[in-house]
Amino acid sequence: MTLSNRTVLTYSDRNTPLAAIATARLAAYPIDLVADPKHSRDAPAVLTLDGSEELEGQTAILRFLARAATVQTMCGSSPLAATRVDQWLDFSCGLTSGAGLEGACGVINYYLSLRTFLVDYCLTVADIACWGQLQGTLQWDKLMLSGNFPHLARWYNFLCELPELQDVAEQYGPKRRKLTPTAAPAEAAKDAGQKGGKATSKAASAAPGDTGSFEIDLPNASEGNVTTRFPPEPSGYLHIGHAKAAMLNQYFAQHYKGRLLLRFDDTNPSKEKDEYVEQILKDVAALGVKYDKLSYTSNFFPQLADCAERLIKLGHLYADDTPVEQMRLERGEGTESACRRRSKEDNLQIWEEMKAGSEVGKKNCLRFRMDMANPNKALRDPTAARCNPTHHWRTGQTYKVYPTYDFACPFVDSIEGVTHALRTSEYRDRQEQYYRILKMCQEAWPGLPDVHLWDFSRLTFVNTLMSKRKLDWFVRNGRVDGWTDPRFPTVQGLYRRGLQLEAMREFILSQGASKNVTLMEWDKIWTINKRIIDPVCPRHTAISDSQRVKLHLTNGPQSPEVISVPKNKKHPPAGIKATTKTQDVWLEQADAAAIKEGEEVTLMDWGNAIVKDIERSASGEVTHLMGELHLEGNFKTTKLKLTWLPVTRDLVPLELHDFDHLLTKKKLEEEDSFEDFINPCSRWTVSAVGDANMRSLQKGDILQLERKGYFRVDVPLLKPTSPIILFAIPDGRVRSQQSSSPVPACSAADTHFASVTLYPALSTH
Template sequence: MSPCTLSFWDKNPPLAAVSITKLSALPLEIKSDPKGNKDTAHCLTFPSGDQFVGSSLILRYLARSAPPELNLYDAEALGATQIDYWIDYSVKNVAAGANFEAVCHGINDYLALRTFLVGYNLTVADIALWGQLQVGTMWLKVKAKTPHLSRWFDHVAALPECKSTVEELDLSARRKAIVAADGSADPKKGGGDTGSFDIGLPGAKMGQVVTRFPPEPSGYLHIGHAKAALLNQYFADMYQGKLLVRFDDTNPSKEKDEFVENILRDIADLGLKYEKLTHTSDYFPQLEDLGERLIKSGIMYADDTPVDLMREERMAKIESKCRGRSVEENLRIWQEMKKGSDEGLANAMRLKIDMKSENGCMRDPVTFRCNQTPHWRTGTKYKMYPTYDFACPFTDALEGVTHALRTSEYKDREEQFYWILKAQQKVWPGLPDVHIWDYSRLNFIYTLLSKRKLTWFVETKRVEGWNDPRMPTVQGILRRGLKIESLKEFILSQGASRNVTYQEWDKIWTINKKNIDPVCPRHTAIEAPDRVSVTLTNGPSELEVVTVLRHKKYPPAGKKSQLRLSKIWLDQADAQEIKEGEEVTLMDWGNMIVKKIHKREGSECISSIDAELFLEGDFKKTKWKLTWLAQVDELVELQLSDFDYLVTKRKLEDDDLFEDHVNNHTRHDRTAWGDSNMRTLQKGDIIQLERKGYFIVDEPLTKPGKPVVLFSIPDGRERKAFPGAPAQGDAKA
């Protein structure tokens, strides 16, 4: 087809039409009409000057121009007429108005027992309806009420062509513009699969909200940090404000360049769009100046009480003997702390707040302490460092942060944050206020999210490193096969709730399956141990090569070669299920009839099978659909790796010693042989092994004799322990 031009009004983008051209690889130029308005129809202009005006006509033309194998338009009269009906219905009825919700409920009922609108595969009818829903704002309010329509919508929206169309036409920005212009949707309500974000940020003004994500470079980011990062991004975007990223590098004993580099990598993977990147260490001079001002004001003092005794006195609400030191004495010791002298090392600076407070965080918290470990960024320039609790209010205010979001586990520190900020404002005029909003921490069953505990697993070699697929780090779960869009979808589905819950991992993996299943290529593998040789007496004596789609419902996944021969392999488990005389189906080939089953002497293990092809047989009538591979030298050696949780207790309590619940059997590797097409797989590719599940390539084929390593990707179904793994429970592994 010759290149055409599709023009449209900016607030009514042709999502369906553009998505179809992407699916079909059709040439198309899209152009927004600067003079357009709500009455401007989509217009497809041909090089000849001919035009098709109106969405229905354009969609029919594009679908009929698509490659026949896509089946976007039915060749039969009945199917084509049904598709025409849904195109017209979508364009005319699925639009904002009083009847919109009723229309959605009607379609929801229609889809209750259907995967697609027409027939058994995706057609232009599905894309037309998706485009109408996606472009409007009312769908966000109805989606949760229509589960069948929502399920169907998510499936179509997950197509890469549909996703990229939405991104290219900047629909998220367009919706914000519509919201700002006419208030047709409330941005605080979230949308799609998001949870509630109607939290009423105090003092929030459109265009003026500044949030921040302050990671400490003492480890890699885990999924809890990902929630914090994405929520801060979400609120910055919601209010058309800014996101700042600031490394909280106030403890040189725990910080490394490695952690900084990998946190930056994680931030990039999460797609954070921040205004600027800073470090608390950028403000060390100002923080020292601030400390001196607070000493002179009489509210900060030096204390050489031993750490253990200081802790006991705070618990008992007993004031330190050093609380009454003079300003002059405190300033003298302050200088010793800056030099890192013996006297300085023995002291810490504390604020005079309220040692009788019921809130332990208000009992004269420490603000500065000495540390002679070289700082990852400033080296040995400083010998004294501020605590996070002291530095955070100041750096937030200094950088113009309007809203500090943090987990509710720090709720008792909120009073301290505001008190310290007020004290700092008194001696540093002009510091603005900062509002705190707390949300629930992300907790998962059988999972530790403490950096200290995760560091223990790394240092004791229980895992390969911070990016091990058993670790709940961003890099770990991405390496395991979680797509970044699945992570984002899960996080936003949680909303900004303050309710503390323990999440099941099944939920996030179910979301991931929904995103990968429609597009990932299919391959075949036969497990190496006890594989069964099958002789097809009437099979091809010479090797036959047949080209098939890697994904029958998603042609863009490409094609692969299927090798057919009279000698094939079956899995031992499959061979155990079939009986002599039974007709079974060889997937993507045809049926065969089992003639004779041979077992090893003195064993139930099957060694070989004699069978004959019965290609005229009906695959719909067979009980077993079996995967198989021709017995050729081109098969690829595989290592299939399964993983279990690092701990055996579902929910660890505060008084539990996590070391008592460590799972000692967390990885199981098994060998297999894959089809020859797997030689071209690259690291990070996600595939489905037919009837075995989803896998991500961790190590591709690099040299003969070294297997391709595939990590299993959970699919959200009930997890079964692999061989050798202990049963789940509270007992020690």
């Protein structure tokens, strides 16, 4: 089948490797094609070099052809890009007809929402691999025309226009229709352009047909002239609400081909730490948020101090030494402070005391002179600056007085050139305050440009606190493991729980820029997450320590027999694992209790067995089973498909951790104290044993325990006597395990995890 000194690609005539053929043409690498009718449809393609060396499987062939290409960027322009190309090549293996295709398309569709190519800014073999799989999959026709994957369809049609790929598709692939505007409403809206400063595109959807709308009016917005900003305070870790703000600001900056600024609002040294700055930068990078400039409000402390002095001279600021509680009462009642009538000279003198941090200065604050009778309490002379002798994480003891957020935000937004400040709707009452302060600053500091505000709904979830101050209470009081606790809504807490950052991004963009505030359940985001992890994560087996029952197989192997089985039958890149067959095996108590004497059952990845005898304790629990293998039996006829583990010393100790909400009340009212609704038991543990293959698991790995659910490795196997610690990942459908536990969740007793029925869905790279 090979020709001397030639490269030959041999493949099944019923499964043409379109990507390999297209890559060879783009790489100008000559190959001979042999469509062998003797090749089975599932047999891998084989590339034979010079009649001797062979490469088997399209992924390996693609890597070779990309490296052999005259255009070196085919396999990535940098080591990082090359690694991402390899990840996409592995991912492309799952783009085949079946239940998982729609979910996999959803992943690529989201990923391409703001990209032209999968890796870098040029065509790579990653694009060709995914294109080839879709080109050869008839199911893609229906999905493409559904309009649910506009970004993927745009990318696909673009690749189909490339002469080399077009020729391969026409010669070897099934016919395809181009996506029409009616089949892709989001793309049609995008192509319509912006009219009157209106953004008419839509963001990537978290799930097909659930696209979040970004059709909002940005006043005076035009291409190339929009600057947005994300201004986190370094007083804690980012939570999912901050992630939404960062991503929406990035979205509109990119939509208008503008700029995104990242600015740390470090105006309160009592709460801020450089640790928080480092972690926020880490989270921003993980979320894929790219900013054009990094700055700090503390960069502008000199300008803010100068502006404050000018505002005093203009009569817009006055010094006030009214006690805090009395001031709060006066603001609530709309009563003017006696200090409001101080002269400019007195205010300037006290301002100098404040800057020096003297005893007189510490008793005073600066307040804007606005409207104490206004129904909007945000306009009742808000505070502009306060003394604080605390060491500032960045400026040390240089300053003794610091601006408030209300003062610093509009001034620094303007001086940095922010054109549109996007904020959550909780700031809606402060919009007029923002504009008034900005107008005063423009009077004091001529030339400051206008800033336009736009508010969007903040994320609110049931049984969840989103206030950093309240989350900090849990940290300071030792009620959680820190800001990365898996019960926290922080980016790192959710990631530690097992949420994939791709799922978080997908969920956030699905919300769009709506102003409607709704109390959300957590099920949607975890459903997205399940669709991503299920098709690609490896499968393992675990059985609870206190709930295991021995089954003796009379005709089982006299000595252990080891076989290899796939870790994920639908995703070969997950690899293989060793399964040991022994005469005695462990079953779960719940499974053993469901078996009837004489019943034929299926032992997963082994075969059928007939249970002949069942021994029970006085309380009715199964204590031992006897049976015999019946490998010629048909697994389709059995009711029970059982997970099992061999009775060997190679089993791995496990701790399975599951979690509940920190709060017992779905929605706290304004008068509620969160401390009154703290869940006394929001975490519990099950001791178990797992198959020997789990020894190689690494921190952060995602896996499925058969019939138990999904888990993330929090602590891998560090020594033989210490357990692997696994955190249960919600699947968006099953309620808290606590509600289905047969014993109290906080009991010292070993809690049995309820069985979970799992469905294949979608994957990511």
